[in-house]
Amino acid sequence: MKILFSFIYILLFLNSLCFALDVRVLIFKGRQCTVFSSYGFRRLSSDSFTSKQCFYKTKDGFVYLNNNPYRGHICVYKEKSMLLAVNILNLEDYLKGVLYNEASHFWPMEALKAQAVVARSYALYKILHSRGRYDLDNTSSSQVYSGVNAERYRTNKAVDETSGEVLVCDNSVVEAFFHSCCGGRTETASELWKLDLSCLISVEDEYCKDSPHFRWREKIEKGRLLSILHKLGIEGSSLNSFSIKEKDDSGRVRYFEACTEMGCFRVSGKKFREKAGPDIVKSLLIDAIELLPGYVLFKGRGWGHGVGMCQWGAYGMAKAGMDYKEILTHFYPGASISSVAEISKD
């Protein structure tokens, strides 16, 4: 019996070694912050702060920045008269602070597990490719992370039940992009970015129709549309027409055509969406554009860039009884599941 316990203990120890991979997350940038750590309460100001200091957990197991609890420890750096606070913690603990922000904890467990593998793959990709003081920030430009406050029973369970699992494609971990709703078909990554991965290609999705963003309509005032076009270098003060010039294979707009009194101009769909704002032009899967008195009406489908996993599609697939591996291999065709330990040893 004693031998059996020793064996289990060694297995658990080896397992913990495999996944003892830390991630560095930028959680604050500014001139002043407060830290509560094993050293007690400190108020930090960029005026008096020297180059670097690290803070460790209090007796309750957390370290606090601006009253918010975090796992792991926090290092504060001074850079160009600003303070940068970086939370260094175990990758699995980090994911527990992410998942609730990126998916509803009431969603089906298999959809949450798919999201956990996607978030872990994205984070591992960043860890392996980052330079500098941190791997990710805590905003939607990386993944939204808010420490212990974001932890919930079901999202933590989804992280635990997929512990260490990541998506691999073309022999490397996938920078696993995801988006809210694809509107019926996902996008090929190389249409948007200099990224040509065989598993980041367009696939059909019949499961995201429950999304409130599956179909959308948005009005943009003509004056505002003109000012967006001016920012893209298009000349003219009156808009005669605005239409779809060219679509890519997924049906998304590659180019619009804008005609003013100065002539007709080709406008990149991607750049137009960036300038207009992703909340206004929710996606480039636009079915129709109508020029009406005073404004232009866009009718489209989906929300987001459309690359990788459609979150509402994952929700629909899970509700239809599919498991997280089926969801992942649908949205990342050809990808397989490997482990953080396997990838990190290379």
Ligand SMILES: [Zn+2]
């Ligand atoms: Zn979809």
